[in-house]
Amino acid sequence: MMLARHAEDLFWAGRYIERAEDTARLLDVTYHGLLESPLLNAESAWRELLELLNLDQVFGAKGVPITDSAVTEFLVLDPKNAGSIVRSVARARDNARNVRERISTELWEAINTLFLELRARDLRADLEREPYQLYRFVKSRCQTISGVSAETMSRDDGWRFLLLGRMLERAEMTCRLLSVRFGRSNQAAVPSDLHYWMAVLKSVSAFEAYLRAHRAQIEPQDVLEFLLLSREFPRSVLFSLRASETELVRLGAETTPTRPERLLGRLRADLEFMDVHEVVESGLPAALDALQQGILAVADAVERHFFRAAAPPELHVFESA
Amino acid sequence: MTSDLFTDYQRGDFFDEVFDPQGEIRPHYRPLVERLRALPPDELLRRARLRDTILRNLGITFAVYGEAQGIERTWPLDLIPRIIPADEWRHVERGLVQRVRALNCFLEDLYLGERAALRDGVIPIWLVQSSAGFCREAYGIPVPRGAHCVVAGIDVVRDACGTYRVLEDNLRTPSGVSYVLENRATLTRVLPLVFAQHRVRPVNHYGASLLSALRNLAPASASDPPRIVVLTPGIYNSAYFEHAFLARQMGIELVEGRDLVVDDHVVFMRTTRGLSRVDVIYRRVDDEFLDPAVFRSDSILGVPGLLAAARAGNVSLANAIGNGVADDKAVYAYVPALIRFYLGEEPILPNVETYLLWEPDQRAKALSRLHELVIKPVDASGGYGIVIGPKATEEELAAVRKAVEAKPRGYIAQEVVALSRHPTLLDDAQRDGCRVEGRHIDLRPFVLTGEKIEVIPGGLTRVALRKDSLVVNSSQGGGSKDTWVLAADENGESV
Amino acid sequence: MRFEIDYTSEFKYPEPVWESQNLLRACPTTDARQTLLHYELRTVPGARVHSYIDYWGTRVDAFGARAPHDRLSIHARSSVETRPTGPMAAAPAWKRLSDPAFVEAHLEYLSASRHTAWNEALRAEAERRAAPAGADIVGVVLSLHRMVGSSLAYVAGSTTVGVDVNDILRGRKGVCQDFAHLLIAMCRSLGIPARYVSGYLFSESSESEGEPQGECVKVKTHAWAEVAIPGAGWWGLDPTNRQEIGPRHVKIGHGRDYDDVLPLRGVYLGGGDHHLDVCVSIRRGASAQQQ
DSSP: OOHHHHHHHHHHHHHHHHHHHHHHHHHHHHHHHHHHHHHHHHHHHHHHHHHHOHHHHHHTTTTTOHHHHHHHHHHHHHHOTTTTTHHHHHHHHHHHHHHHTTSSSHHHHHHHHHHHHHHHHHHHHHHHHHHHHHHHHHHHHHHHHHHHHHSSSSSSHHHHHHHHHHHHHHHHHHHHHIIIIISSSSSSOOOOHHHHHHHHHHHOOHHHHHHHTTTTTTOOHHHHHOOOOOOSSTTHHHHHHHHHHHHHHHHHHHSSSHHHHHHHHHHHHHHHHHOOHHHHHHHHHHHHHHHHHHHHHHHHIIIIITTTTSOSSSSEEEEEO | OOOTTTTTTOOOOOOOOBBBBTTOOOOGGHHHHHHHHHHHHHHHHHHHHHHHHHHHHHHHHEEOOTTTOOOEOOOOEEEEEEEEOOHOOOOOHHHHHHHHHHHHHHHHHHHHOOOOOTTTTTTTTHHHHHHHTGGGGGGGOOGGGGOSOOOEEEEEETTTTTOOOEEEEOSOOOOOOHHHHHHHHHHHHHHHHHHHHSSSOOTTTHHHHHHHHHTOOOOTTTOSOOOOEEEEOOTSSTHHHHHHHHHHHHHHHEGGGGGEEETTTTTEEETTTTEEEEOOOEESSSGGGGGTSSSSSOOOOSOOTHHHHHHHHEEEEEETTTTGGGGGGHTTHHHHHHHHHHHHHHSOBBBBOEETSSHHHHHHHHTTTGEEEEEEEOOTTTTTTTTEGGGGHHHHHHHHEEEEEOOOOGGEEEEEEOOOEEHHHEEETTTEEEEEEEEEEEEEEEESSSSSEEEEESSSEEEESSSOOOOOOGEEEEEEEEEEBBOOOOOOOOO | OOOEEEEEEEEEEEEEEEEEEEEOOOOOOBBBTEEEEEEEEEEEEEOOEEEEEEEOOOOOEEEEEHHHHHHHHEEEEEEEEEEEOOOOOOBGGGGGOOOHHHHHTTTTTTTTTTTTTOOOHHHHHHHHHHHHTTBBBHHHHHHHHHHHHHEEETTTSSTEEEEEEEHHHHHHHHHHHHHHHHHHHHHHHOOOEEEEEEEEOOOOOOOSSSOOOOOOOEEEEEEEEEETTTTEEEEEETTTTEEOOOOEEEEEEEHHHHHHHGGGEEEESSHHHOOOOOOEEEEEEESSSSS
């Protein structure tokens, strides 16, 4: 049992760190994918990325054309973009600071250091000269944070909320990735280009793991199945959902499952027993969309069940004659 | 002959803690001074850096108002401890216990009793009624066992004769005890051999003592053990570090106002498993921000309905509401009279000689000697607003004269106490080493009212780091020393 | 006279609010001129009420509603018996006001407070109005009382609480709180202790004696002043209605000004604005004593 507010801070710290890392990873792959295959349409690649991150409208509102530098700056350092890496890290750091008494000094320092170092860099120059270094820096620091938290935090409720946040965010990100790469197009238009699918796998660091499972054959449906249903690869949707479920069960009551548990259990079961080929026949976009909505519903149920007690700060005072 | 740390030390015209008027080292300081003299100069510097590292790693910081960065500075701790022999401490301790006992009686009488001290003219009614700290909303809120001041910080100084006098009472949310504990932890690591040479009374039981005092406050309806929390205004408060520290020391939850909710006049914590009842709150939030349903404030630092819950006897607050009337600088002058009235005893620790500027004679005399006195507004804290006559400019004196004449009930005047001085280590950039100079100090002991009234041995010795300055508050550039109270042997002598 | 009083406050919130905490001061007091016979309070949603007497001697009912709700009703019913007081017969000399014992006993009602902070212009005006009455305290007070009553126009809703009393004098209009605050400020500026009273007025819908029992009028809570006359206690004056207090005035409590005795104060979380309807109905009952 812990303060609802602390649980909420840890949950969101987990989500924001994951978000920052996944954004860096996706940027890395998109950017280098374009470098390696100059025939690909850059604008549509960036547009797809923005859609994937659900930031296409926010970007559109800026009224600037889609170019390499505009999009990368938007996603990395734009303070007005709530989903930028800089903002995600800043928010994770605020969350962590609120629960500083609960997390280890090492974890606080890992998050705080990332925040301070990002702030100290000339990110615009980095993006111009060596984006690879920057993305690698962000990824590696986020992985450090992951490692430090795993090694220095007691497996108490605080830890569980931290992990739950990360896993749910990861599941949602991967789902979105699949939605954009697969779900938008109909069967016939799915690119058969090898490089395209390699990029998809690399964007979740799954390329090598996939090859070990499937050897050099890269079939779109196998990629889809791998990223959706692999029980072993830590970034697959199923893996993330199962990890989330484990923590949720431990956070719940002994007797009956909580509402988020029930929602997640059903979602995970539906996914686990999904026949990918059947789904592709009958309507992949709808299935992926439903999956994504399901994950959002679980996150919402977590908020309502555990944090609803944490009140909003809006206080009204009145007097009457 | 080589010179040592103390060769050029100037005692000046002040009571010096280490050197007596003949320039001899007082007996309880001899082992320390010898040891310090024996240390080579760069060794001392090395210890100083070790101290800095330890403090930084422990994260001991504090915030200074008005600093542009608004960030925390490392706590300034001097290497040379202040030592108090057993018999001296016994005297101070008895005086503090007596004083806090009388103050608790006064507050109980004022808010829950017949106001006998007012009725019998011991203290003027107008003084209490016009005091900013007099809290009419506290009227009738029960305080278990009359423990209004669970934690009191009574500031004590030594005058030119070496007499301990009370300078000021702090009965609302006194802070600084975390530094007492961290100073000790740091100094034992930096000067372990010196420490071992003395039998110093420990202070690290403070958390246990405070917890016990808070338990003693539990209302009748509390569970066993009572559920206790520390209520903090949050991370932007300058004393946040201490709030978190004490919560950790006591093993209890640190909460903010928004973590608590009152339902049917019972206080609960918002947890991931629903609402969990709270019985005692050690609150480090000021009265005016505690309950927006009662006090005129839009702040979210407090808990709506908290006062009604306390009235209903379902939760206890430490310290109680309304203590500000008793640490009011004007009421200060009457505390010796309150001791006599409520306890029938002579005060053991005297006040600093204080002039009440609303009494025409005293005002006339004080105004004629303005440049010799300290003028304090009744309503200030943290050392702000005080005018020290001998140090003030003509403009400052004229301004304060005008203020006093306009509102005599707003000011008191006190003799400048030549605060005692203590050798303090200063970095000497020229010699690339350290030198020792005398600096003015005071003492803030912490007094706990639980089942009994208990004083933590020593307390926070604050040092005015600026040469010749009398201002010791950390928020205005002061520092501190570890305070060692020596244990007594069978004869009551220091060991 | 005997009155049955029904005080109702209805909150409506466009969006649900939660964790509301309230302090109600609606219960008639018992003193030399009135006796509270009965008082009960009900709320919807139902709440545990904690009642206590505050520093000024007024009964306060504290209650809250934690769960989300989009309306809150507060219903207090009381019955009270009032007695007429005789006319002010005392005529103490002006210097009695500086008698130290008198001053000390009325200290809190002599200083300016948040709603009665007078400026030089107000004090000068008070002096001007008081001059003709000379050293007769009662005369001075009556003079001020009449002045306030005739200078200010009663305009419902014309001010919000918290209007500066000096602006009231200048603006020449207000509601009953303002009339009371102005009279109090003027008295205090001359060294005459005065306090603010909150209560109910069974306003006359017909002037005749022997109104039928059961007659009911709808009112708002009312405000008036009490002035301390050396040797004669507190004298109640209602500047809004230009009359002395009588048996139709039912007192709830007093304080330095509105802040000390305001009828309903509270906080709540969430939602947005609130809509509040306050309705007080007073009915004459069968009196226990002959008139």
